[in-house]
Amino acid sequence: MKQLKSRLSPVVENLPPSGIRRFFDLASEMKDVISLGVGEPDFVTPWHIRDASFDALSRGFTSYTSNRGMSQLLEAIADYLMGYNLHYDPDRELLVTVGGSEAIDLALRAMLSPGDEVLIPEPAYVSYRPCAALAGGVPVAVPTRWEAQFRVSTTDLESQLTARSKVLVMCYPNNPTGAVLSETDLQELATFCVQNDLLVISDEIYAELSYGGKHHSIAEQPGMRDRTVVVSGMSKAFAMTGWRIGYAAGPEDILSAMLKIHQYAILCAPVMGQMAAIEALQHGEREKQRMVEEYDRRRRLMVEGLRSVGLSCHEPQGAFYAFPDIRSTGFTAEAFAEELLRQQRVAVVPGTAFGEAGEGFVRCSYATSADQIEQAIQRMGHFLTEL
Ligand SMILES: Cc1ncc(COP(=O)(O)O)c(C=O)c1O
Structure with a gap:
């Protein structure tokens, strides 16, 4: 039989692996990491929604x-x-x-x-x-x-x-x-x-x-x-x-x-x-609104924090990500994310995971607790002053 790999779709073969995954894999091997890398809510689905699903199951x-x-x-x-x-x-x-x-x-x-x-x-x-x-x-x-x-x-x-x-x-x-x-x-x-x-x-x-x-x-x-x-x-x-x-x-x-x-x-x-x-x-609606208000609070915390440690950052108008400019550090996005993770155990995603136009930026998710955001900002501050 011919080599299996050579028989697979070349389109699939040529797909690059996700740049986000690589950072998750790196971070998962370390202890005490604060992750600003995830793209999903840190809330559990509101109870009444889970309850509706239990009810549906019990009704067959x-x-x-x-x-x-x-x-x-x-x-x-x-x-x-x-x-x-x-x-x-x-x-x-x-x-x-x-x-x-x-x-x-x-x-x-x-x-x-x-x-x-x-x-x-x-x-x-x-x-x-x-x-x-x-x-x-x-x-x-x-x-x-x-x-x-x-x-x-x-x-x-x-x-x-x-x-x-x-x-x-x-x-x-x-x-x-x-x-x-x-x-x-x-x-x-x-x-x-x-x-x-x-x-x-x-x-x-x-x-x-x-x-x-x-x-x-x-x-x-x-x-x-x-x-x-x-x-x-x-x-x-x-x-x-x-x-x-x-x-x-x-x-x-x-x-x-x-x-x-x-x-x-x-x-x-x-x-x-x-x-x-x-x-x-x-x-x-009510639970959704509660979560949105909490993201909004964390959004302001994240932006103020990033600015306070010397990174320029537009105020995000939607979603739950900040995208600070790291060009002043002299690092590429990938190197910045890797060094920050290695030295201070904070996981962010390099902007290049989202295309070349993301070079010079990193994605910081604020779908995490205010406490975690504050600690992450502190660690980023140490990282930047030690440069
Ligand atoms: C912009 C965007 N579109 C789509 C998705 C996929 O979401 P879903 O869980 O509905 O498949 C995501 C998930 O991160 C997203 O960020």
Whole structure:
């Protein structure tokens, strides 16, 4: 038999390992590490949501659901999205997925033909590039800049646009930069997408974690609803990462294509998670608000702390990450993260894990306790004074 490795998909072979994973692996071998590396809430899922799942189990909800998702959940998602001025038909324009992750993958697979280019404003969440490549597309980085608070502009997009550009994958509030877009940004981007006939995947998984006022989706803009798939889910706002429930909302033609892939590849999202999600969307507002207020408090603590030890840092407007500028230290992002971990046992993620545009920055998650944040800042202070 030929070497097994040589018989595997070259696309998979060429995928780089996740830069985030490497730091987790390094940190997990050390004692007394304070981790600002994680991208998930440190809260346990609120009790009433867990209770709904226990109740569902005791009532015997243990089987497959319809491929698209339970009708009660689809209706709850449609109602919830109306709170963001987004209107979707639960029977034709929504799909329950295994986390927002699956929705991103499905949307790319449904949209792309071999060689189609996918514009990805970077720094960006780590799955967009590999999912685009696995779907036969060509990921094209669109660097965004510190000077523009990492908000993507039409000029940035224009510089990477070609005749093969087909899809724009955007994420605001942004992981890892914490950037959000203004109403004017959204209008300009929408005009650009319509003019250049781009399809859009808008990852709005951090929508609820917008600190400067209500989140707005690009799908609200004129001409955008019919070319946009909005991706979201329960993981971040409801502290439900392990339940694996996300969703996609978009025009029927795209959603039907996504449903086709989903029904063969996944069948349906887990039923216990779907039951829990119904409870969260219908009755989870108070607990969600409590968590958002706590993130907001920690956000200010993190930014003030980073600035107090001499690092420049924009105030993140959304999500739960700060993205300080470490260029003054002379380190690359990777070396900074490695030395900080080795010398002071604080784990942060190098900005380059999110694309080359992340060079010179590190991601610090504030989805951890205030006490841990204060200690981490103290250790970073020691690290920086000893340089
Ligand atoms: C921007 C972004 N999109 C999607 C996801 C995936 O979330 P889920 O747990 O819903 O699959 C994450 C998780 O970190 C994320 O940060």
